[in-house]
Amino acid sequence: MGAYLVRRLLLMALTLFGMSILIFVMLRLVPGNIADILVDAAGIADSKEKAKITHELGLDLPIIEQYGQWIGGLSRGDLGFAYVSERPAIEEIAPRIPISAKLAGMALFFAIIIGVPFGVISAVRQNTPLDYFLRVLSLSGLSLPSFWLGLLVLMAAVNWFGTIPIYSNEPRGLLQEFGLLAIPAAVVGFRSSALIMRLTRSSMLEVMRQDYIRTARSKGASQMSVNYDHALRNALLPVVTVIGIEAAFLVGGLIVTETVFNIPGVARFLVEAIRWRDYPIVQNLVMLIAFVVVTVNFLVDMAYMALDPRIKFAD
């Protein structure tokens, strides 16, 4: 187990190193850099001014040197300076991370608490009107784009309650923050919950036909115990995998939702930074996302072991 963990951690480090090269190179392959864009934004194409900005930002240095500066800085905890705001990148990124993290966490929580129980209910009540309803609900979750659903929610709020649940000012207190994030989290989480619901249902249906379920029933276990203690635990393995993948995909969903609900999170900020070719912001944020994805994958693998004692990670 110990050797496995060391191997996994080394692999994670190697993956992140590869990612850093990929991000760095890909960003520079995209046409235009910040100097082009700053000058373009002002509607001028003055080559002298452009050259001056390029030099000031160190974009005229050899690419290897630029990479070395970034990685060197990163290892010291220095994320560099944001090109657009001209402030330390950490000051731009840090306040936005908790907002997106809370939103993503709430969305995932929503997806799980809706997706798993409804998936189980749908499976145990197979081919009943309730099952049909839940299947339609899950299908609509998969087919409704988040931005459209978000706009519908906003329109409904304005029409029925005369208010709009968007992020205008920094919330005062945990409750207000919860209130502000709950609706967007539900909108983002709806799609993930639908996926989890469908997968839980099919996985449960498969498990419910297994011999050990019949054995559990024959020894007099209650329906609840059969469903949740015996069936669900085994049905959860593929669901956990999907939850891990969804956690990574949530970042994509957040971009749209943060835009529609005007949440000043990291996802919308990343898109804006890509548009401006603000390399220090994009590089560091993508690295952060890569780190989160790699870590979540690691945790999912660890969860397998907890869920199924038969799974052992050999040394």
Next chain:
Amino acid sequence: MRTRLAVAAATFVALMMAAAPTYAQKQGGTLKISHRDNPPSASIHEESTISVNQPFMAVFNNLVLFDPNEKVNSPDHIVPDLAESWAWNDDKTKLTFKLRQGVKWHDGKPFTSADVKCTWDAVMGKGDEKLDIIRKSPRKIWYINLKDVTTNGDNEVTFTLGRPQPSFLSMLAGGYSPVYSCHVPGRDMRSKPIGTGPFKVVEFKRNESIKLVKNPDYWKKGRPYLDAIDWTIVPNRSTRMLGFGAGSYDMTFDSDVTFPLLKDVKAQKPDAVCEARPTNVNSNILVNRDKPPFDNPQIRHAMVLALDNRAFADILSQGNDLDGAVMLPPPAGFWGMPKEMLPSLLGHSPEIEKNRAEARKIMEGLGYGPEKPLKIKVATRNIAIYRDPAVILIDQLKKIYIEGELDPIDTTVWYTKIARKDYQVGMNLTGVGIDDPDVNFYENYYSTSDRNYTSYKNPEVDKLIEQQSAEGDLQKRKKLVWEIEKKLADDAARPILGYNVANTCWTPQLKGLVLQTNSIYNGWRFEDVWLDR
């Protein structure tokens, strides 16, 4: 005695009534406005977008200002701002300003003539590099005739011109000409600028908000009325409109409400005050006249003959956009040629079918026809307000055997591509900072301008531009301006398709806002605006 009393009473009542408006304004309150996007920076001198001017103009003062209470910006409606008075020398080449005394920057330092000098030195690219007040200057060309700025003590400054230029004062009166301070580095001016204006910047949080608060030491006593202005950056237009409908914002971003959207806004907020006004932003065609096929003047001529400007207006703005030449047409504009002259210009005749028949004949003469169309790419920024007219243009060009293919360009590299001449035909939008011929002609059509994107070079037009610029007689100058407009149209320099008209809406409690009809970039000082709550 009774008569005297009656006269005294009448005088008192009259005085009270005259004084009433000054007492009517209420102090206090926070004005909430939605902003359409992230301003590239807070430095007005470095940018060319309303996204910067609208929120940050209130932080600064100019030397002089277009009268904020007048709807039309014109040279005869310029009022003092940081300059108390101004005077020209006899040969009209030196403009001297007497500056207001006792004015302080938001950080408490005194404002002096040195600030005026270093601002315009920086704008002209002659500034002290160590000061680094600005790092790019899109309006350098405006000051092509400005030779020097000199100070005479702390309260007097003189602008020396190469030749007389009546428009010079107008250029200083627009929103793009704030006075910067010498002691604040450019980096700070781009993120948290220091000005002398009625509002101070509390914070500019990218992707989030811009917060301004009343400057308690503002030199204009009793102003501003508002305590604060909160701009919330809301990139999604639907969210902005819903927010306005729900009362989260007192005002929409300028010209944010298109005519199709106006109905929805009115349905959600029936008491909203909405005003349509020309933005002095025109849709125009960039033609690469240095490369085939448009190096052939006959093809350029045929292309312009194919245009139906009315159709653009009908489709894009329910018929509200204005047809005009290079200058915004009257009555919204001050300098544009009269309506009755417009049909004589190439591309503005109402006889569309006749024009197109003539265009087809030209194209046939050049060997093109239904079987052998001229295939071109129509490049444009990949955003709806650019793409939509480009699609209509492609449709209209089909009528004369030109088969266009839309080439959407990432908006961030649009001007770089144009500067490289890497296009055949481009659909462009041009916003004019000040409704003034010098600003428009020098910026967009003068042969040495960085913003003359098509590199249009016509020595005759350059000469006429200089001639009108020096002309002191208004009527004579207007005639020269119209002559230039005609030459540019006949030369297909940058065919104009129409002038955008759009709506701005606000809550009825918002008072004292005057939208100016010939430029969206001016009139955002907000010092006379108040909330009736």
